[in-house]
Amino acid sequence: MEAAHRRVAADLAAQISAGLWVPGDQLPSRASLARHYGVHEQTVRLAMILLRSRGLVEGEQRNRLRVAHPPVMRTLIRPDADWPHQTETADSSPCRATDELADRLGVQPGITLQHEVIECMDPGGRSAMLVSSWWRGRRKAHSSYVAELGVIALDADQAHALGLIVDTPAYRLVRTRLDTVGRATETADLILPMDRWTIRL
Incomplete structure (x- = not known):
């Protein structure tokens, strides 16, 4: 039954x-x-x-x-491109560098980093992607980037912002921006719901 x-x-x-x-x-x-x-x-x-x-x-x-509105499938080709639609800043509070962030930025663990969480909206005003960025001091220009793609389960804050349930699988694209000599200037996690995105790198 x-x-x-x-x-x-x-x-x-x-x-x-x-x-x-x-x-x-x-x-x-x-x-x-x-x-x-x-x-x-x-x-x-x-x-x-x-x-x-x-x-x-x-x-x-x-x-x-x-x-729900049917999800619009998008293809991410350029992880370093500016978002073409509306964005909202969800958080901009400094934080301490975890071991992982310190390794990504080439800094000492525990130092203060600037931090920003941006919610990127689709043309209909619904959340399409979350971008969490970390950098030290003032933001610097970059000349290149590296990206690494993985999968995560959404935590409560991410799920709330994206209108999904906790533990929904999502793409996590780690993007690190580099200066002309290859030093990291900024690192970011791009969180993309799997039902709304395909990734082409």
Whole structure:
């Protein structure tokens, strides 16, 4: 027998697919859906987690969720290019260099670094990428960069910003900018949701 939350999720997914709700529409409350389907609110919560994992709904789990806009697939070819759309600065507080950051920048662990987190929006105003950058002192010009691609599981802050659930896999592109003699001037983590990006390097 099919689990109740999967039955609820399947019915809601069918209604979204049929156009009963369109992207951006707010879904009924958890309590209202529980009454409609004759199930416990916890069952509805599990159904919503399933729908979020499939990219059908978005928003904070504690609030009313909305029908998600279909992700726009983009291709990242130039990790050093300026973002062509709107950006928002989410954090700009200095921090101490971890061992990893110290190694990436060629500095001593524990020294103070400048730090910035930028949320890059797509043309529709939805979050498409997070860029966390670290550098020492004043930002300097660079002449080249190196990039290394890996995969991470989103932490709570990253998932919140990108409208995804915690532990969703995402690309992590480590970009380090270099001066004319190959010294690191800045390093950054570019976090790109896998359902919205392909990488071509």
